[in-house]
Amino acid sequence: MASTKKSLLVSALCLVLTLALLAGTTFAWFTDSVVSSGNKIEAGSLSIDATAFDLAESGETGFAIEGVNGGEPFYFEENGQNLKAEDAGPIINEQNWEPGSSSAKLLQVTNAGTLAAKITLDFRTEGGLTDALWFDFVQVQVGQITGTFTRRPMNTLSTFAAGLELPLLKTGDTVQFILVYGMNKDAGNTYGGESFSADVTILAKQAAYEEDGFGNNDYDEGATYPVSNIAAMKDAIAQAQDGDTIQLANDLVATDEIAFAFNSEKQLTLDLNGQTLTYHNPQGSGTLVQVTNGASLTLRNGTIEMDNPYYGLVVASNSTLRLEQVTVNSGDGCVFSQGRNTTVEVIGCTLSSAYYAVYHNGSYAPADITIRDTEIRSGGVYVSNSAGRERQKLTVEDSVICGPTAIEIKHTDATIINSKLIGTATPTGSGSNNNGGCTEGYALAVTGNGVEDLATGTVVVSGCEFYSGAIGSGSNGYYFVYKLAEGASVTINGQTVNDFNSYEKDYIGG
Secondary structure (H helix, E strand, C coil): CHHHHHHHHHHHHHHHHHHHHHHCCCCCCCCCCCCCCCCCCCCCCCCEEEEEEEECCCCCCCEEEECHHHCCCEEECCCCEECCCCCCCCCCCCCCCCCCCEEEEEEEEEECCCCCEEEEEEEEEECCCHHHEEEEEEEEECCEECCCCCCEEHHHHHHHHHCCCEEECCCCCEEEEEEEEEECCCCCHHHCCCCCEEEEEEEEEECCCCCCCCCCCCCCCCCEEEECCHHHHHHHHHHCCCCCEEEECCCEEECCCEEEEECCCCEEEEECCCCEEEECCCCCCCEEEEECCCCEEEEEEEEEEECCCCCCEEECCCCEEEEEEEEEEECCCCEEECCCCEEEEEECCEEEECCCCEEECCCCCCEEEEEECCEECCCCEEECCCCCCCCEEEEEECCEEEECCCEEEECEEEEEECCEEEECCCCCCECCCCCCCCECCCCEEEECCCCCCCECCEEEEECCEEEECCCCCCCCCCEEECCECCCCEEEECCEECCCCCCCCCCCCCC
16 A cells, blocks of 8 residues: 555656746647749740841752742742841842842841730831832742732732731741732833832731730730831821830831821720930921820820921810829920810820910810829910800819910819919900900919809819929919809909909909
8 A cells, every 4th residue: 555655646746847847848749841942933035036048049048938829939049137236227128220230128026025925017118129020029938938929019018018917926926928019011112211119117016915813815905016116106196005105115207297196995005115206397297196086095105306386285175184293394285185085184294385285276176184293384274265164173182284385264164183283474454355365474273264254163272382483482372363253253362252353453452
């Protein structure tokens, strides 16, 4: 019995010691893990290489492309001309041609990127010899010409090429085609001494080929067209699909009466890519960008210089023009809006103009105009309208607006918030005008189209500063509010304006 008690005592003591040891430690559990290292995501790239091969002088050199149905082969020089090289010259350079002369070029385009691409070609031809020339354009597959030769009039080359679309679906894929051209045998003496010239552009666009993780192959819609000349820009505008972007590769100078027309119901972006787009139109009657027929254009990220346009950036009925991070300098106006249901957005921009920087033609309503985070250094804003129509809508936020009168509105609902308005002209009073601005020297003017045309609309100004001439130490600018029609109201920084400012008196209010 004593031995049993002793054993129990020892067991109890061991248990106490064990608990004491556990009290000062942590529990250990069985564990396991799986580690996956080196995970990454890399963006794909869209890139093409293009090479042109000249005809070989004889079949003893170069490589052969088999003719149609076993016909005579074409032999081309082994080494082609890299068309992306800095010193790349013209593809075609023929001299002293005569009726019956002909030649050919082999063009090869390779997908050098990692994304699927679609290739389109653009040819711009000119010259008195064009009508005496012919061409054909045939694709090469597995070293052999496909299809049959057809002599086509050279003056149809641009149209023919515009209808072609050549897929390069995978990295390393290559497409080859032969351009055959010649002079008609019956070309008469009238073509002696004449010439022919052509600009050739090869455009690459991302193809909707790869699938995303959900099995969609249209996730990459909205491709970018890089352009480096005026012809390529116009072609890209015509060929671009809804959601696409056209991007400048370098500075451009345009001179056409209407340089770039966006006139189809597509949402497109013109990305200046940090470059400068210059419009040289000394006659003062042209338009750099025209947005019409339900088109929507976002113009962003660069500089526009216009020496004397007739409102260089024009948006018309049912269309939208949005400017983002753009600097515009104009010898006339910057943005001209006209027509029903127009939308203008100017976001994060700097505008300078000799006339109004943003103008809406009062013959049409409604228009919706937004200016945000923008500095208008000269020209100001003028939004016109007539009584009895739908009112225009103007929103100005966090901006600095300078102009002879910074902002003048007629029959417009306006919200102006946290902005500085500077009337840069010497205040000279006001005058009735049914076809243009009525004031000069005001930070803000709410007007009509005549003495009997009372002002309408709801105008709310909050957190704003008015200045005369320039920004000074304190808000010292003048405002003008013509007699308000019933139901109209103007509130400036919390104060309701009830003054009747006659068109016959000097400036009132401030």
